[in-house]
Amino acid sequence: MQLMHARSLLFLPASNARAIEKAHSLACDMVILDLEDAVADEKKDEARAALKPAFAQGFGQRIGAVRVNESGSDSYRSDCAALDGVDADILILPKVESAETAQALHEAVGKPVIAMIESPAGVAHVREIVAADGVVGLFMGNNDLRHDLRIPMDADRSGLMLSMQEAVLAARLVGKAVFDGVYNKLDDPDGFRAECWEGRNLGFDGKTLIHPNQIAPANEIFGPSEQELANAHALIAAATGGAERFEGRMIEAMHVAQARALLEKAGGA
Numbered sequence: 054m055q056l057m058h059a060r061s062l063l064f065l066p067a068s069n070a071r072a073i074e075k076a077h078s079l080a081c082d083m084v085i086l087d088l089e090d091a092v093a094d095e096k097k098d099e100a101r102a103a104l105k106p107a108f109a110q111g112f113g114q115r116i117g118a119v120r121v122n123e124s125g126s127d128s129y130r131s132d133c134a135a136l137d138g139v140d141a142d143i144l145i146l147p148k149v150e151s152a153e154t155a156q157a158l159h160e161a162v163g164k165p166v167i168a169m170i171e172s173p174a175g176v177a178h179v180r181e182i183v184a185a186d187g188v189v190g191l192f193m194g195n196n197d198l199r200h201d202l203r204i205p206m207d208a209d210r211s212g213l214m215l216s217m218q219e220a221v222l223a224a225r226l227v228g229k230a231v232f233d234g235v236y237n238k239l240d241d242p243d244g245f246r247a248e249c250w251e252g253r254n255l256g257f258d259g260k261t262l263i264h265p266n267q268i269a270p271a272n273e274i275f276g277p278s279e280q281e282l283a284n285a286h287a288l289i290a291a292a293t294g295g296a297e298r299f300e301g302r303m304i305e306a307m308h309v310a311q312a313r314a315l316l317e318k319a320g321g322a
Contacts, residue, residue, distance in 0.1 A: 077113065083117075193220055249271055
């Protein structure tokens, strides 16, 4: 699967063997084995040791990723050493604030990197970060960003809009993927769906997740509906070149390109 087509990107503690085994039956588009926040300090060595057998078994058509600890930490150095021989597709680097930091991980391990934007400095340098060699996309880290911006954790996302739009704009300038942050309220499915719609309407490719119950709604909302697919096929079939009328609206080459991109995402999902 192409990264740009991923809709549901699920974090799992690399120390949780049962969760890793269950991941083989889940409908998520990316499995992220986490060495950072989801793993207690006393279990980090156990989590690192679990990586190689987990990736040797593979995750089928799902993208397999590892989130390492923050660059410069003792845990980060141990994580990089543990990645030798681990067949992950992508590495996730938290708290990225410079292009050099993300590029250094790529050069050290030889894997593509998704940079997490979790601080004001990360937002300020997001264009250079996503354009760096080896960086293939961005994750929003809205929980940490809220803290740094002094936005209450129970507030809506209006205070994060500028930061999220900066990330989407930066990714689109260089043709790379960008994914919305996690939703923490596990017992609020309606709130989760609303945030997915908000993220899609802002231009995010998909959403990072923290529970398997979030996979199906993320796939539904970030993937094209049957009606959208039918409309795309009809628009492409009707287009003859140049500006013309289609179902009561004007279309041109840009709309045909959008329809083809929608069909391509459905084929990659």
